Amino acid sequence: MQKEEIYERLNEVFRDVFDDENIEVNENTTSADIEDWDSLEHINLIVAVENEFGIKFNMGEVTTMKNVGEMVEIIISRI
Amino acid sequence: MNLTTFSFLLFCIITLLIYFIVPKKGQWFVLLLSSLYFLFYKDFNIGTLFYVLVIFLAAYFSAIFIDKYAHKKSAKWFLIGGIFLILSQLILLKYVNLFLVTINHIGSLFGQSINLEITPPAAPLGISYYSLIMISYIIDVYRGLCKPQKNPLKCALFMTYFPILTSGPFIRYPDMEKKLYTKHKFNYDNLCRGLIRILWGLFKILVISQRLGIIVDTVYQNYSTYSGLYIIMAVLFFTMQLYTNFSGSIDIIMGVSKIMGIELPENFHSPFFSRTITELWRNWHITLGAWLKDYVFYPLMKSNLIQKIGTKTKKLFGKKVSKKITLYISMLIMWILIGAWHSGEYKFIIGSGILQFIYMVFEDLLAPIVKKGCKKLRINPDSFGYKLYQCLRTYLLFSLAMIFFRASSVSNALEIIKNMFIFKPGFFTNIFNLGLNKANFVVLIFCLIILFIIEYLQIKEDVIEDLFTQNIVVRWILIYALIFAVLIFGMYGPKYDQTIFIYQQF
Numbered sequence: 202m203q204k205e206e207i208y209e210r211l212n213e214v215f216r217d218v219f220d221d222e223n224i225e226v227n228e229n230t231t232s233a234d235i236e237d238w239d240s241l242e243h244i245n246l247i248v249a250v251e252n253e254f255g256i257k258f259n260m261g262e263v264t265t266m267k268n269v270g271e272m273v274e275i276i277i278s279r280i
Numbered sequence: 281m282n283l284t285t286f287s288f289l290l291f292c293i294i295t296l297l298i299y300f301i302v303p304k305k306g307q308w309f310v311l312l313l314s315s316l317y318f319l320f321y322k323d324f325n326i327g328t329l330f331y332v333l334v335i336f337l338a339a340y341f342s343a344i345f346i347d348k349y350a351h352k353k354s355a356k357w358f359l360i361g362g363i364f365l366i367l368s369q370l371i372l373l374k375y376v377n378l379f380l381v382t383i384n385h386i387g388s389l390f391g392q393s394i395n396l397e398i399t400p401p402a403a404p405l406g407i408s409y410y411s412l413i414m415i416s417y418i419i420d421v422y423r424g425l426c427k428p429q430k431n432p433l434k435c436a437l438f439m440t441y442f443p444i445l446t447s448g449p450f451i452r453y454p455d456m457e458k459k460l461y462t463k464h465k466f467n468y469d470n471l472c473r474g475l476i477r478i479l480w481g482l483f484k485i486l487v488i489s490q491r492l493g494i495i496v497d498t499v500y501q502n503y504s505t506y507s508g509l510y511i512i513m514a515v516l517f518f519t520m521q522l523y524t525n526f527s528g529s530i531d532i533i534m535g536v537s538k539i540m541g542i543e544l545p546e547n548f549h550s551p552f553f554s555r556t557i558t559e560l561w562r563n564w565h566i567t568l569g570a571w572l573k574d575y576v577f578y579p580l581m582k583s584n585l586i587q588k589i590g591t592k593t594k595k596l597f598g599k600k601v602s603k604k605i606t607l608y609i610s611m612l613i614m615w616i617l618i619g620a621w622h623s624g625e626y627k628f629i630i631g632s633g634i635l636q637f638i639y640m641v642f643e644d645l646l647a648p649i650v651k652k653g654c655k656k657l658r659i660n661p662d663s664f665g666y667k668l669y670q671c672l673r674t675y676l677l678f679s680l681a682m683i684f685f686r687a688s689s690v691s692n693a694l695e696i697i698k699n700m701f702i703f704k705p706g707f708f709t710n711i712f713n714l715g716l717n718k719a720n721f722v723v724l725i726f727c728l729i730i731l732f733i734i735e736y737l738q739i740k741e742d743v744i745e746d747l748f749t750q751n752i753v754v755r756w757i758l759i760y761a762l763i764f765a766v767l768i769f770g771m772y773g774p775k776y777d778q779t780i781f782i783y784q785q786f
Contacts, residue, residue, distance in 0.1 A: 240573055240577075241607060244577070244578050244581040244582065245581075245603060245607075247582070248581070248582060248587065248590075259423060259424070260419075260423050260574075260578060260579060260582070261420070261423030261424050261425045263578055263582070264423075264425075264574045264578065265425065
């Protein structure tokens with residue numbers, strides 16, 4: 202799967218989780234860039250991404266992931 | 281060892297002197313010896329040694345075996361085994377009576393009089409802190425966030441590091457690994473900043489918390505005599521007493537650690553300027569909240585059970601409702617645990633747990649309605665007046681829950697709440713007969729104002745750093761004012777020595 206395709210699918214997941222059709226993520230996007238991305242929504246996002254790509258993040262990754270770029274790197278390494 | 285006593289001061293001076301005199305590679309060992317002395321000096325017996333050793337050995341060996349069998353199924357069993365051993369110690373020492381009281385209550389519901397009660401041995405100092413710290417250590421090794429500490433003595437230092445034994449904060453191994461074992465040069469800046477932090481902590485405890493405690497104790501111990509406005513005042517004061525006592529001890533701890541060059545994570549961030557209870561808990565006992573988020577809440581939300589509930593409720597009620605249901609279930613479990621962490625008594629589970637959960641659920645459910653209401657009534661949610669109203673409301677709600685924390689039992693708390701609404705005349709003439717005379721009352725109010733100003737400034741900037749950017753005259757005037765405030769207005773004396781730190785008992 203190409204990186205572009207992963208970002209496209211991630212955008213859909215982000216829009217669905219945060220109920221905002223205008224979200225466009227890139228590798229530098231962090232929780233500070235999306236208003237509702239707090240610790241509660243973070244875990245909902247993680248589960249939604251896992252379901253979308255059929256992968257599992259381990260809890261260490263869940264708590265240390267710093268931006269969307271890191272998330273994409275993990276997704277690439279799992280699929 | 282009480283943090284505001286001369287013996288603690290002496291202990292710190294000796295530790296610091298040896299710490300900076302010995303060859304740098306031996307500094308961590310000095311810390312270990314001081315920490316073990318701090319842990320055992322008062323109650324060294326076979327029992328205490330046994331509990332501490334079981335927790336240490338369980339964490340030390342399970343971390344090593346988890347690493348050895350990483351990515352294999354057996355790693356999970358070592359993880360479970362380690363956590364089980366640590367938790368069983370904690371449950372045995374702190375929660376057995378909670379289960380027995382529950383059985384008694386259930387029995388009485390069915391007309392059976394069961395009176396099960398045992399007196400568990402006294403829990404060693406700091407067990408609630410280092411148990412959770414060691415659980416997080418083995419989970420972090422399991423999650424691949426750090427390598428296990430193979431040197432048992434260094435591992436023991438991480439577990440028993442003396443500044444955190446009294447009232448936290450919760451430290452994490454990946455964060456502390458480098459700080460604890462590396463060589464630290466004496467640094468004059470660290471000494472100055474550390475001393476100011478210690479002074480600020482002493483000011484909070486000796487000048488403010490002690491005074492508030494006198495009024496709170498008088499009213500809570502005689503709540504039928506002092507009803508109505510007295511109770512309202514004591515309830516509002518207790519929250520502030522708790523905060524100044526707890527955050528003051530954290531200030532002292534952080535200051536001592538800072539002098540040694542070991543920065544600890546902050547545990548408070550001006551909590552009383554929070555506009556909601558949710559926000560308040562992000563700024564209050566921060567490291568406990570973060571611990572529970574990483575090691576309980578997230579795993580729970582990701583668990584198969586919660587995911588299954590989510591899938592089922594999504595089909596029945598739609599995405600939005602389903603999200604709320606799974607969130608609230610996980611939150612409820614987490615808040616019960618936060619309450620129970622304080623102690624195995626229902627008053628804590630209700631006051632610091634379930635009530636906080638209920639507040640947060642209401643805040644979450646009412647948020648869209650409040651937003652619409654503000655729009656209709658043309659209230660600017662960012663105006664000073666509205667923010668002030670939100671901060672006061674948050675303080676009030678939090679204080680109401682803290683009645684359970686301070687009362688001797690749940691029924692005692694309910695009695696106090698009932699008496700809160702019985703008003704008697706003469707409040708303003710009797711206010712100075714509660715143990716604090718007029719002069720002390722004035723000192724208290726004045727110091728509370730100073731506290732609030734500093735707390736407000738602390739929201740955006742580091743006040744201690746700011747102090748050191750001031751010119752030499754202003755800086756020393758402020759430092760001397762703080763020293764004299766502690767020396768002159770601090771409440772010392774034999775009675776005070778008997779007072780324990782509120783968060784030391786957990």
